[in-house]
Amino acid sequence: MEEQEATVRNINPNPASPSDEAGPPDASSIWARMAWTHLDAVRRRAPLVQCITNLVSMDIAANVLLASGASPAMIHSINEIQDFTPKADALYINIGTLSAEWVPAMQAAAKAALEANRPWVLDPVAVSASSYRMEACLELVKLRPTVIRGNASEILALSSACRISGAKGVDSAHESIDALDAAKSLAKSSNAIVAVSGAVDFVTDGDRVISCSNGVSMMQKITATGCAVTALIAAFVAIDPWNALKATASALAVFGLTGELGMEMASGPASLRMHMVDWLYRLNESTVATRARLSERS
Ligand SMILES: Nc1ncnc2c1ncn2[C@@H]1O[C@H](COP(=O)(O)OP(=O)(O)OP(=O)(O)O)[C@@H](O)[C@H]1O
Numbered sequence: 424m425e426e427q428e429a430t431v432r433n434i435n436p437n438p439a440s441p442s443d444e445a446g447p448p449d450a451s452s453i454w455a456r457m458a459w460t461h462l463d464a465v466r467r468r469a470p471l472v473q474c475i476t477n478l479v480s481m482d483i484a485a486n487v488l489l490a491s492g493a494s495p496a497m498i499h500s501i502n503e504i505q506d507f508t509p510k511a512d513a514l515y516i517n518i519g520t521l522s523a524e525w526v527p528a529m530q531a532a533a534k535a536a537l538e539a540n541r542p543w544v545l546d547p548v549a550v551s552a553s554s555y556r557m558e559a560c561l562e563l564v565k566l567r568p569t570v571i572r573g574n575a576s577e578i579l580a581l582s583s584a585c586r587i588s589g590a591k592g593v594d595s596a597h598e599s600i601d602a603l604d605a606a607k608s609l610a611k612s613s614n615a616i617v618a619v620s621g622a623v624d625f626v627t628d629g630d631r632v633i634s635c636s637n638g639v640s641m642m643q644k645i646t647a648t649g650c651a652v653t654a655l656i657a658a659f660v661a662i663d664p665w666n667a668l669k670a671t672a673s674a675l676a677v678f679g680l681t682g683e684l685g686m687e688m689a690s691g692p693a694s695l696r697m698h699m700v701d702w703l704y705r706l707n708e709s710t711v712a713t714r715a716r717l718s719e720r721s
């Protein structure tokens with residue numbers, strides 16, 4: 424814990440540089456510098472992120488974590504939770520391909536993370552697809568996730584805990600702004616940081632709201648980009664657990680930025696996916712500090 428607290432102090436960006444002749448930076452550049460500080464910390468500390476994630480997303484989530492500098496471990500057997508989960512710096516649980524066998528493992532892992540004082544992050548994929556999925560997800564929410572990240576339809580459904588949200592499958596049928604009030608309400612009732620992804624991503628603790636406008640719409644044509652950014656959120660929260668709101672916003676900005684840079688070189692979803700992973704590996708300070716678009720909504 425001492426080490427974590429030291430990290431929090433290191434993460435606070437220093438907004439004003441004495442040698443900055445252009446004067447103090449504006450609020451958006453302070454947020455952008457924070458995104459770089461978080462990415463840099465992930466690269467330096469290589470947090471171990473245990474992922475219990477859906478079968479579709481395993482490859483992209485592991486590659487995104489590796490490219491960011493984190494260390495992924497796709498370990499989901501209930502027989503390994505007791506030994507392994509306390510060793511991980513963060514846990515990521517995603518219900519995308521839920522099965523009866525995995526639900527107890529997810530619950531055991533969330534409990535183990537809580538007991539070991541480790542942050543854990545929930546992706547409620549297609550939570551309104553069935554009552555089984557909704558009930559499993561509500562049980563997980565009771566185990567106090569640090570962050571919940573979903574698309575607008577998922578956050579709307581989970582927030583109201585109703586079975587029919589208008590979504591047909593894993594994709595969103597809503598704009599992220601439509602889910603902002605639901606996200607705030609879910610954050611207050613669950614005590615988690617809640618992120619809604621979309622053209623603009625919103626991150627809230629129930630009161631404060633940070634928005635991120637990085638990203639390109641083609642990211643929706645790559646399966647499991649949402650799952651991958653939730654994995655990245657787990658890595659960012661691992662290195663700054665006491666500032667989960669800011670760490671989550673930073674992860675969304677960095678990931679969206681890789682989409683923008685990747686799109687300059689891509690010819691479609693498959694090559695965009697490849698370029699995003701490459702850009703995540705290559706991003707440097709000046710690019711993140713000048714192109715991350717984060718702001719706090721008043
Ligand atoms: N219209 C858009 N414009 C720009 N970026 C977008 C848009 N929609 C989504 N994104 C970005 O794509 C990423 C995935 O978000 P999305 O809302 O599609 O997740 P998801 O529906 O949970 O995805 P999946 O279930 O396939 O993993 C996020 O980083 C988000 O910022």
Ligand SMILES: Cc1ncsc1CCO
Binds near residue numbers: 519520647
């Ligand atoms: C397509 C799909 N189906 C279950 S999980 C998943 C990955 C995107 O969430």
Ligand SMILES: [Mg+2]
Binds near residue numbers: 548573649
């Ligand atoms: Mg999703």
